[in-house]
Amino acid sequence: MWDVLPLRRLVDPKRPITYGIVQAGEDVPGGVPYIRPVDMTETDGVADPAQLRKTSLEIARAYKRSRVTPGDLVVSIGPSYGKIMTVPAELDGANLTQGTARVAPGRSMCGRFLFWALQSKLARSFWDASVGGATFRSLNLEPLSRTACPAPDLEEQRRIADFLDAETSRLDQTRVARSKQIDLxxxxxxxxVSELVTPGISTDCRRSTDWPWLPAAQEFVRLGHIARVQTGVMVNASRKVSESDVVRPYLRVANVQDGRIDLTQVKSIRVERSAARLSTLQFGDVVITEANGNPDNLGRGAVWRNEIPEMIHQNHIFAIRPDPKLLSSDYLAAVLASVHGRRYFRFTSNQVGIATTSSAKVMSLPVPALALEAQLKVVNQAGQLTESQSYLASALDRQLLLLSERRQALITAAVTGQLDVTTASSGVRV
Structure with a gap:
């Protein structure tokens, strides 16, 4: 039976568990690199050590207690927690931040075994029960130092580490392959879907966005000729409260996803009654987002079906109200989600500073001039394609979940002695 000891008893007594620099200052060329939680991937450590920010030599000297050497472990403790990496040779002498902690294995511990032990369910469950913070959940040094870790003899630790290095690599390769399948x-x-919605337009997302890309044989009409636009209300926190104010649910850019509206987190705001009236959504409106700081948000669209009555929308969302005799709301949403729609907003956006658009540009969107009956047929066909795609994507997502669960179970069984690694094989089958 193996001993199970708190992590603080398994580290080098001369280099106890510690976090790093509280304020690293400006990025200093030629300075000392330091590791932040954001620099760490979930499984592969720092993707590019050369891209790490650097602090001054003076600050690094003031925090020499948190200097790392090859073979040390770095654990992210906040604002995200639980990422683990082994310090590579090229980061010898680097430092940490307040959001990362150094774990220097003691002489009785194999660093690679400790790396896997801290990813076991035994450790993760303890961390999940110990973290604090409602918004940014962080792991303090005290519970980190109390993390229970199995401590077999050094030779057994090395055998387990060798086994997990090989078997998790196989699992990870399968996970990467599944992720690539999903992307494809x-x-x-x-x-x-793009070929259905906008036939004749190149559907290669990687091609140049040189204007124009519209085929001469296809007729188009500007969106402004078959719909009108409604702008949203701007929140003004400093505005004085008025007797005519009303409280209304408020649709934000974060609520609008590709082709759907996420209403799991809806805020309400106090606005002047007339402003609320002018920005209230109606059934069948197609909401289109501005970037609002994130270029990926630009031009996302979805149909509003009056899920919440009296919903108003923010000024970074345009509400398009199609002429019901000329344009289907669902067809317009499909145009926005197509390669054509995405390329249009990328090409016409203001690229100086934050990518953005305007109501004029939205209403200049070229829409294929299809009869309403043809639009509805396209929407139906696109829906069938999406249903088939969703089924296949869900199957691949389930495989990814099973692979992750298998990986976690394998690590836990190996580091706790439930699995004899001298005869075991992960047998990756999903």
Whole structure:
């Protein structure tokens, strides 16, 4: 039976568990690199050590207690927690921040075994029960130092580490392959739906966005000729409260996803009654987002179906109200989600500073001039493609989940002695 000891008893007594620099200052060329939680990937440590920010030599000397050497472990403790990496040779002498902690294995511990032990369910469950903070959940040094870790003899630790290095690598390769399948599936689905919605337009997302890309044989009409636009209300926190104010649910850019509206987190705001009236959404409106600081948000669209009555929308969302005799709301949403719609907003956006658009540019969107009956047929066909794609994507997502669960179970069983690694094989089958 193996001993199970708190982590603080398994580290080098001369280099106890510690966090790093509280304020690293400006990025200093030629300075000392330091590791932040954001620099760490979930499984592969720092992707590019050369891109780490650097602090001054003076600050680094003031925090020499948190200097790292090759073979040390770094654990992210806040604002995210639980990422673990082994310090590579090229980061010898680097430092940490307040959001990362150094774990220097003691002489009785194999660093690679400790790396896996801290990823076991035994450690993760303890951390999950110990973290504090409602918004930014962080792991303090005290519970980190109390993390229970199995401590077999050094030779057994090395055997387990060798086994997990090999077997998790196989699992990770399978996970990468499944992720690539999902990406390819999504790309093919986008191309297929785009060809239905805007036939004749190149569906290669990687091609140049040189204008114009519209085929001469296809007739188009500007969106402004078959719909009108409604702008949203701007929140003014310093505005004085008025007797005519009303409280209304408020649709934000974060609520609008590709082709759907997420209403799990809806805020309400106090606005002047007339402003609320002018920005209230109606059934069948197509909401289109501005970037609002994130270029990926630009031009996202979804149909509003009056899920919440009296919903108003913010000024970074345009509400398009199609002429019901000329344009289907669902067809317009499909145009926005197509390669054509995405390329239009990328090409026409203001690229100086934050990518953005305007109501004039939105209403200048070229929409294929299809009869309403043809639009509805396209929407139906696109819906069938999406249903098939969703089924396949869900199957691949389930495989990814099973692979993650298998990986976690394998690590836990190996480091706790439940699995004899001298005869075991992970047998990756999903």
């Amino acid at each position: 599936l999504n790309e093919r689905h986008l191309a297929a």
